[in-house]
Amino acid sequence: xxxxxxxxxxxxxxxxxxxxxxxxxxxxxxxxxxxxxxxxxxxxxxxxxxxxxxxxxxxxxxxxxxxxxxxxxxxxxxxxxxxxxxxxxxxxxxxxxxxxxxxxxxxxxxxxxxxxxxxxxxxxxxxxxxxxxxxxxxxxxxxxxxxxxxxxxxxxxxxxxxxxxxxxxxxxxxxxxxxxxxxxxxxxxxxxxxxxxxxxxxxxxxxxxxxxxxxxxxxxxx
Numbered sequence: 001x002x003x004x005x006x007x008x009x010x011x012x013x014x015x016x017x018x019x020x021x022x023x024x025x026x027x028x029x030x031x032x033x034x035x036x037x038x039x040x041x042x043x044x045x046x047x048x049x050x051x052x053x054x055x056x057x058x059x060x061x062x063x064x065x066x067x068x069x070x071x072x073x074x075x076x077x078x079x080x081x082x083x084x085x086x087x088x089x090x091x092x093x094x095x096x097x098x099x100x101x102x103x104x105x106x107x108x109x110x111x112x113x114x115x116x117x118x119x120x121x122x123x124x125x126x127x128x129x130x131x132x133x134x135x136x137x138x139x140x141x142x143x144x145x146x147x148x149x150x151x152x153x154x155x156x157x158x159x160x161x162x163x164x165x166x167x168x169x170x171x172x173x174x175x176x177x178x179x180x181x182x183x184x185x186x187x188x189x190x191x192x193x194x195x196x197x198x199x200x201x202x203x204x205x206x207x208x209x210x211x212x213x214x215x216x217x218x219x220x221x222x
Contacts, residue, residue: 063086
C-alpha cells in the first residue's frame, strides 16, 4: 500500500502539536517572562472589581510561581514591594477584602486584586508563555536551541507514521526514532536544569559571599 501524502498544512499541525506537548511538559526557563506593562493606583477600598486586562500580554499562558515567590509583585519604583498570591476565581467574594491576594478569570484574561492597594506602582507579573505557532515560511522560528529543532520532526512524524500512516516499516523504525528523540529531550532537560541552578546558586549564602543565614529551600542547606 502506498504511503499517504502528507500536505504542508497537516505537517505543521503535527509540528505545532509536538511543540505544544513539549512546552507544556515543563516550565522551561526559555518560556519564563516577567511582564511590567500593568500599573495600579493606590486605593482606600478593595480593588476587587477593578479589572486589569492581561490579554494584551503577548503569548501569556499561565502564572509562574515558586514556594518562595508569588507570581505578582507590586513595586513602587523605589523600595516598596507587595506580593500577591492567587486564590480561586470562583471564590472571589470570600477574598474580596483579603489583601495581597488576586483572582484571575481565565476566560476573559482579567486580573483582579483583592483588598486595598497600599501604594501606586507597577505590577511585575511572572508568567509562562506559549511560543508562537510555527508556519511554513522563512519568518517562522522556534526559540529553543537550533540543535533541538529536529525533536519536533521526530514527534510530528511519530504522530503521523505511528497512527495515520502506520505500517511494518514504520513500526521497525519507531524504536530508533524514539531513542533519538529521548536523547534530544534529555539534553534539553539538562540545559534547562543548568540554567535554573545558575539562577539560584548565587542567592544561597553557603555558596559564597552574602548575608548570613539560609533562605528557605537553599540549594546547599544542610
